[in-house]
Amino acid sequence: MPLIKIDGQELEVEAGSRLLDVALEAGIEVPHYCYHPALSVVGSCRLCMVEVEGMPKLQTACSTPIGEAPPDRKVDGKYDMVVHTDTDKVVAGQKLVLEFLLLNHPLDCPVCDQAGECGLQDYSFKFGNAHSRFDEDKRVRAAEELGSGVAINQNRCIMCTRCVRFTQEITGTNELYVHGRGYDTKIAIFDGLPLDNPLSGNVADICPVGALLLKDYMHTTRVWHLSHTESACVECSSGCSITVDATDNVVRRIVSRRNDQANGHFICDFGRYSFHKYERSEFKEPMRKTPGSGWEMIPWRQAYQLIADKVAAGGGPGAVKALASPTLPNEPNYILGQFMGRLSDRKNIALLPVTQLSDMEFPGGFRISGDKGGNSRGARDVIPALAASVKALHKTDTGVIIILDGDGRAEMKGDLTRLMAAAQFSVVVACMPSEVTQNADLVLPIAAPYAREGTFTNDQGLVQWLQPALHPPDDVRADWQVVAELGQQLTGEDHLYSYAGDVTWKITQTTVGYGQITRFRLGKLGQFTASAAG
Amino acid sequence: MATVVRTYEPGYWDKFYLPAIARGLLLTLVRMFRRKDTIPYPDIKYVPADGYRGLHRLNKDEDGRIKCVACEMCQTACPAHCIDIVPEPAPWDDGGEERHPAKFEIDLLKCIFCGFCELACPKDAIELTEIYDYASFSRDDLIIDREGLLKVYDITSMGNIYERQNRGESIQIDTGNL
Incomplete structure (x- = not known):
């Protein structure tokens, strides 16, 4: 088993495991957008960069596997890999990447439903710059509907492609794809093939920013007013773990909760929207x-x-x-x-x-x-x-x-x-x-x-x-x-x-x-x- | 630290009280020829200094639409919990903000006029105005809703309302209708 050191912390891990997984499990925060444990690795957001001793450039932690080094090349005679996540080089790298990700972001947090649980807000606050050097006009695109339950705000998208990989790998329905190249890249659906599979609501959950939004929850409450109750879905015998978000004694939305024993990371749309059934005419008395x-x-x-x-x-x-x-x-x-x-x-x-x-x-x-x-x-x-x-x-x-x-x-x-x-x-x-x-x-x-x-x-x-x-x-x-x-x-x-x-x-x-x-x-x-x- | 306690020991002349009376009358005499500090309210309204924190208003943009996007930052910042906002998608789709408040109520009896809402607002939508005379006979009148707050904007956006009232303009602050 390779012995590695991350920020001075010695860890013995299995060969082949991902550096990002290991760091997160050890409690070291490495910011990341495109990486999701249930999806394949693409390394497109470039935010999880870390410094590995012996490698001249920063490496993306999500796509760097840990392996055994030959005995004569071990660092300090025993480590197979020595990693730093907080050096000046890494911090500068994170700041630059975040500045790039925010180039065309509209910063419309006051109207954005993701505000409060947004990866861009959190990471910009922790790792980013307070200002942008971009003086040109931001790219402005119209919001689009992807399906009956999900809408996309193209301006907020950072092209992490989590949603595209979700429809490819989890549902196998392939509704979403990356349209265009470079400046014109955007998440799109094919003509006449909307995102309407029974798991479509999950793309809003896994979207790290406010690009993909549930139409059902749009403009209802702010997330910091919600009380989160960790419960289980009762709609079918799969028994998925869910978080019930409520304010004022009304359920506002249901989101999935990771439980590897039951559902993994996701829930279906039947369970997600089931709470609407119970809103009408409950019995009050015998x-x-x-x-x-x-x-x-x-x-x-x-x-x-x-x-x-x-x-x-x-x-x-x-x-x-x-x-x-x-x-x-x-x-x-x-x-x-x-x-x-x-x-x-x-x-x-x-x-x-x-x-x-x-x-x-x-x-x-x-x-x-x-x-x-x-x-x-x-x-x-x-x-x-x-x-x-x-x-x-x-x-x-x-x-x-x-x-x-x-x-x-x-x-x-x-x-x-x-x-x-x-x-x-x-x-x-x-x-x-x-x-x-x-x-x-x-x-x-x-x-x-x-x-x-x-x-x-x-x-x-x-x-x-x-x-x-x-x-x-x-x-x-x-x-x-x-x-x-x-x-x-x-x-x-x-x-x-x-x-x-x-x-x-x-x-x-x-x-x-x-x-x-x-x-x-x-x-x-x-x-x-x-x-x-x- | 020692505390110095000053005691008053009246002298010989002090016991006649006449010097004190004379000094008091002199002050009155001087004041009679100075500018008066009192005003005949309500015939003439007191004009508060700039930055006075009085009744709230909700601003409108150039197209006359409500500036507020119901982000609930003011509600979150409010230490008195006097703001109640229910957002909804905005009815217009011509480039205005996509979200606006369906309900925006401020309980003026709970409000402590700290101005945090104004500071928290990312859209410069909520502001505290100079208005201080909005007393009412009913508690319900003092819960001001969205339309009332916009009405306050209408009457205060043309300049300080008390200066205008003192100039003879007739502007009514109708609390029951706010």
Whole structure:
């Protein structure tokens, strides 16, 4: 293994590793634009230049591999490479490169949405000049639309080509290319082929400057006002790590968060824009369907009493059926499974059917799961006595049916329609209106996805913690709490949980494969269940 | 450090109080023939010095459009958190700025008139004017919105409003409508 020295720090690294990777990992800041760990190296921005002893010119750290030197050529008799990132030569080089990159940059930070998280701002401040010697007129170009979700401001672009490499290597769709030469170079799309692939939003994330912008987020808030919540996406079973950015209790945007166990660096556009679905008409209070198709708001206590009455009238606790939700965290599903098991010896609980498509795979390795449940695997893991399908519940008469609808992603068809029709009274636990809630007799409101807390298990067995980014409305309760209170009403046993983590702890105590999992170990990147890890 | 405490010990003549009265009357007599320091407000308005930090205004550019681009620098700089801005894409596409405020409210009751907003503004859009007499009977009147701030620009852009009022121009500062 080559032994190298960077700024006096001795490091033993593997032969062939990139100098930039090694320096960044060692905590040495080397500015860079075109280099992105998920993409190939082009070395076009020329900013990551470092001085390597024995080499006459500055070297770009991103394209310099580390190798073993022959014994007689080792520096000081032992180092294979000695690197400096802060010499006068390097500092002068960085200043010159930044001055060049800013030649045609409009410096319109006040109207630019990237301001606050902009590579040009940060590096100009740290490594650049306070002034430019460029006296000519700046090149001015019109903004263009690249696709339905992304716009480009050509003036701000520094031609790092991260976006072009993204469409070549990660999505394999090749929509973007570098048009023209020299002064006329620009990022462009081919006529009639807009940037509309399901990962297109990522180009705005990886753009180090304000050139590529999400139209959805354009001119909404300034980034320094956002609160960043590190959570996981619940839209499909891939379970990508995300950062939910919110202000004033409203989600403003969702950006990807690197998690090599789940999604790598990127997220898909379904997940990125999913928060808009939950902005409209959340439930605020329990609602009962009244004769004449209207809905009546009732207090929680009255809602639970109503359920108790209906259970007594509809064949007792033994005739209660339940559908667990693949769109809700493990915690409510676990509690539901526990108390339903106590109500009857028969299998009285099944998984709510949600949309199943085929997986979408991209050349770069990114996968969008076709299972739109999100937590299907988790629900199967934490409910031991799950019936094979909704159809299996038809074997006996149904009194009251409890449906955890979660985000309203269930499809109202086939067995589910028949089961709801056969039931005397249907209780739906959901956060927003859906086909299922329309056919319900009683709706119990729960918090919307970004106000939810709990664990999610993706289809690979990775358990991640959902961190709430929003506060739910006053009279809306947490999903696990509603289910626990339902269980208390039906079994007469006190529920013993005071917060979501309590339930998680209980799950880890009793569920096969979850024994090693704790809230602390889950951290921000999650942890595999024992069966998935083994 | 020692502190020197001066005490007043009245002398023989001081105990008559007459010299003190005479000195006071002399001062009054001298002042009667000097220029008066008081002004008959509100018939004549006090004109603050240049750089006085009074009511805010939002400037307009040569085309009459709002200069503000809703960058929220003033809101960020404001120590009293009295500015509330909601940006939106600008309705014009003829080369003006691509962003402008949909909502720009200043709570004048919270404002401490430090002028940080003016210093932070990269577009010279927000400025503090010389206006000081905008009291009102309602709190709502003292939350000034975008249109109100532009109206302040209209009445203050032709020169110091109090100098003009003293010259006899009739300029109304209608707080309820700001």
